[in-house]
Amino acid sequence: MFYIIGLGLCDERDITLRGLEAVKGSSRVYLEAYTSILMIQKERLEAFYGKELIVADRDMVETESDEILRNADKEDVSLLVVGDPYGATTHTDIVLRARSLNIPTRIIHNASIMNAVGACGLQLYNFGQTVSLVFFTETWKPDSFYDRIKENADLGMHTLVLLDIKVKEQSEENLARGRKIYEPPRYMSITQAVSQLTEVEEKRQSGTLAPDSTLAIALSRVGGGPEERIVAGTLTELLAAPPETYGEPLHSLVIVGKRLHHLEVEYAESFALNRETWKDVAKRVYGCALD
Amino acid sequence: MFYIIGLGLCDERDITLRGLEAVKGSSRVYLEAYTSILMIQKERLEAFYGKELIVADRDMVETESDEILRNADKEDVSLLVVGDPYGATTHTDIVLRARSLNIPTRIIHNASIMNAVGACGLQLYNFGQTVSLVFFTETWKPDSFYDRIKENADLGMHTLVLLDIKVKEQSEENLARGRKIYEPPRYMSITQAVSQLTEVEEKRQSGTLAPDSTLAIALSRVGGGPEERIVAGTLTELLAAPPETYGEPLHSLVIVGKRLHHLEVEYAESFALNRETWKDVAKRVYGCALD
Numbered sequence: 001m002f003y004i005i006g007l008g009l010c011d012e013r014d015i016t017l018r019g020l021e022a023v024k025g026s027s028r029v030y031l032e033a034y035t036s037i038l039m040i041q042k043e044r045l046e047a048f049y050g051k052e053l054i055v056a057d058r059d060m061v062e063t064e065s066d067e068i069l070r071n072a073d074k075e076d077v078s079l080l081v082v083g084d085p086y087g088a089t090t091h092t093d094i095v096l097r098a099r100s101l102n103i104p105t106r107i108i109h110n111a112s113i114m115n116a117v118g119a120c121g122l123q124l125y126n127f128g129q130t131v132s133l134v135f136f137t138e139t140w141k142p143d144s145f146y147d148r149i150k151e152n153a154d155l156g157m158h159t160l161v162l163l164d165i166k167v168k169e170q171s172e173e174n175l176a177r178g179r180k181i182y183e184p185p186r187y188m189s190i191t192q193a194v195s196q197l198t199e200v201e202e203k204r205q206s207g208t209l210a211p212d213s214t215l216a217i218a219l220s221r222v223g224g225g226p227e228e229r230i231v232a233g234t235l236t237e238l239l240a241a242p243p244e245t246y247g248e249p250l251h252s253l254v255i256v257g258k259r260l261h262h263l264e265v266e267y268a269e270s271f272a273l274n275r276e277t278w279k280d281v282a283k284r285v286y287g288c289a290l291d
Numbered sequence: 292m293f294y295i296i297g298l299g300l301c302d303e304r305d306i307t308l309r310g311l312e313a314v315k316g317s318s319r320v321y322l323e324a325y326t327s328i329l330m331i332q333k334e335r336l337e338a339f340y341g342k343e344l345i346v347a348d349r350d351m352v353e354t355e356s357d358e359i360l361r362n363a364d365k366e367d368v369s370l371l372v373v374g375d376p377y378g379a380t381t382h383t384d385i386v387l388r389a390r391s392l393n394i395p396t397r398i399i400h401n402a403s404i405m406n407a408v409g410a411c412g413l414q415l416y417n418f419g420q421t422v423s424l425v426f427f428t429e430t431w432k433p434d435s436f437y438d439r440i441k442e443n444a445d446l447g448m449h450t451l452v453l454l455d456i457k458v459k460e461q462s463e464e465n466l467a468r469g470r471k472i473y474e475p476p477r478y479m480s481i482t483q484a485v486s487q488l489t490e491v492e493e494k495r496q497s498g499t500l501a502p503d504s505t506l507a508i509a510l511s512r513v514g515g516g517p518e519e520r521i522v523a524g525t526l527t528e529l530l531a532a533p534p535e536t537y538g539e540p541l542h543s544l545v546i547v548g549k550r551l552h553h554l555e556v557e558y559a560e561s562f563a564l565n566r567e568t569w570k571d572v573a574k575r576v577y578g579c580a581l582d
Contacts, residue, residue: 009400013309016299016401018515020308084402086409092558099561107410107515109300109402110307111375114415116400118377124405125423129448130416155442157420224309224398267383270390 002072002098004085006110009223011040012048019108023049026078030068033057033167040082053080057168065094072103083112113222113252117160120217120230121267126259127160128152133253134164135188136196143200149255150208156259161197163188163251187249190218190231194239194253211236213285215256215278217268220247233273234281241273260286293363293389295376297401300514302331303339310399314340317369321359324348324458331373344371348459356385363394374403404513404543408451411508411521412558417550418451419443424544425455426479427487434491440546441499447550452488454479454542478540481509481522485530485544502527504576506547506569508559511538524564525572532564551577 003022008014015023023029031042031053046053056068056079068079085091085107098105118124129152131145145161152159166186174181194216201209208214212234220229229247231238265282272278282288294313299305306314314320322333322344337344347359347370359370376382376398389396409415420443422436436452443450457477465472485507492500499505503525511520520538522529556573563569573579 006402008307010309013312014307014400016305016307017311018301018304021304084406084409086406086415092412092554096554096558109305109407109410109515111297111400111402112406114409115375115377115403115406118375118405119398119400121383124377125421125453127421128419128443129446130418132416151446152419155420155446162416224400263383263387267387 001076002069002103002105003076003078003108004091004095004105005078005080005108006084006087006112007040007080007082008110009083009113009116010221010225012045014110014223016108016110019110020049022076022106022108023051023078023080026076027071028054028077030054030056030077030079032061032079032081045080061091062093065097066101068094069098069101069103072098073101084110084114087112087114111223113160113162116222116224117219117252117254119222119224119228120219120232120254120271122158122217122254122256122264123261126156126158126257128155128157128257130160130162132162132164133188133193133196135166135186135192136199141199143203146200146204146208150206153208153255153257155257157257159255159257161193161253161255163190163193163253165250188251189243189249190220190238190246190251190253191241191243193251194235198235198239209235209255211239213281215281215286217254217256217271218246219252219254221250222252230271231273232268232271232278234277237273237277245273256286258286260288262288262290265290292367293360293394293396294367294369294399295382295386295396296369296371296399297375297378297403298331298371298373299401300374300404300407301512301516303336305401305514307399307401310401311340313367313397313399314342314369314371317367318362319345319368321345321347321368321370323352323370323372336371352382353384356388359385360389360392360394363389364392375401375405378403378405402514404451404453407513407515408510408543408545410513410515410519411510411523411545411562413449413508413545413547413555414552417447417449417548419446419448419548421451421453423453423455424479424484424487426457426477426483427490432487432490434494437491437495437499441497444499444546444548446548448548450546450548452484452544452546454484454544456541479542480534480540481511481529481537481542481544482532482534484542485526489526489530500526500546502530504572506551506572506577508545508547508562509537510543510545512541513543521562522564523559523562523569525568528564528568547577549577551579553579553581556581
């Protein structure tokens with residue numbers, strides 16, 4: 001059996017009992033590399049499982065899937081991923097490959113940012129499509145995400161914005177010389193994300209992301225653990241807050257849609273940088289009936 | 292501490308280790324009633340935890356929250372819910388109440404239908420808002436869900452349709468006589484859901500849910516367990532399939548949006564009632580470039 005096992009969002013104790021059983025019974029256990037550079041440390045997982053883990057970066061999962069799947073028709077093999085196997089990064093390719101090799105596959109689900117984002121107090125069923133925001137460079141500022149946010153906003157829906165992660169990047173020199181030396185990983189911060197959003201708003205001017213009248217909620221290390229931070233405010237307020245407000249990566253951002261319920265406002269109020277502007281904008285701009 | 296703990300989707304082994312620790316350390320453990328009538332049996336959970344569970348129906352969670360929260364500032368109390376605490380049914384009220392009583396709250400996340408729906412092969416980030424479909428009666432056929440599906444469809448997005456559950460319903464006679472006798476629980480089936488969708492399409496005629504050219508995916512007991520069923524086809528095909536095709540409740544339905552990727556088609560093809568029509572409609576109506 002080939003297992004793809006979601007690890008959840010915080011630490012080694014977020015695996016399910018079903019997942020842990022599969023890990024313990026597997027002859028090889030792969031850990032998708034995004035995992036090991038995040039909250040969940042490889043060594044900590046290994047100590048917890050009493051088992052060696054083989055690190056598999058995205059490349060390996062995509063191009064060396066036959067090695068990962070080797071003998072999985074005769075013995076159990078597991079691939080561990082942060083969040084849920086069908087989270088932001090999907091594992092369609094390797095499942096299709098397993099199928100074509102007649103290897104039975106089982107998915108062990110867990111929480112991912114796609115549902116744990118509910119922790120910010122906004123109703124999940126009012127979220128529209130999810131958007132990814134990549135690091136802008138001097139010369140490359142792809143802004144199609146803006147159209148997606150606008151599509152959601154025009155219908156009154158919230159948008160979850162996933163922020164870019166750069167791992168295994170090579171400097172131009174190392175790339176040119178074919179040296180497999182990688183830069184340290186980079187994670188987009190809330191401050192950088194909001195700065196990019198407002199930069200595009202300035203160009204587009206549709207008002208979708210008007211800095212003083214768009215509410216947003218920043219999430220860091222969401223998952224119910226002690227490092228979770230949730231911070232709400234206008235885009236202007238989020239941009240002005242000191243970076244340490246948001247804690248350690250990963251960060252995600254939610255753009256609040258106009259179909260906002262007063263209970264959502266009330267729930268998120270405790271996360272607000274400034275409760276007065278939070279309620280004021282919710283009333284005045286979003287039309288929420290608050291006391 | 293007051294814990295709200297997601298149980299995941301299948302059985303008692305889908306709780307996380309973090310969740311299990313909290314249950315074991317709690318002096319009172321409540322089980323939200325939706326749970327006990329579904330896949331996860333109360334008695335089975337009690338045996339597994341070695342602990343008695345107090346069943347709390349939705350009414351109790353909403354109106355007797357102070358009893359549930361009693362002493363949670365001095366000892367640990369847990370509320371168990373199917374899926375994730377921020378799934379389709381949210382727990383905003385009781386968290387706000389805990390806050391106002393200065394009781395610290397911790398959420399223990401898990402998979403819910405909102406992210407496990409990825410198992411059908413469609414990308415989660417291409418889903419729009421989620422829609423609920425209630426049982427039609429002779430005289431009451433609320434159809435605003437249709438506008439929501441159309442909003443998503445017009446943007447090319449997929450729609451997750453959550454199907455109605457009726458628990459603790461009283462017959463008109465029992466209600467009139469004030470007898471607390473409840474009818475057996477009812478769960479909307481895929482067949483009934485598709486029949487309601489096409490009934491509204493016939494009235495509205497926008498083509499959003501055209502029976503022969505709209506693709507949909509039915510999910511039953513999703514969560515990676517042995518009872519999971521995923522079935523794909525046109526609305527016409529899903530309606531014509533024998534009810535047993537879909538297995539036991541709960542059922543959910545996904546309406547496939549036009550922003551469909553060929554990998555999504557390929558992945559879901561193995562769930563198709565008829566692979567030929569599945570691929571044909573994907574190509575012809577959805578414009579997917581397939582081999």
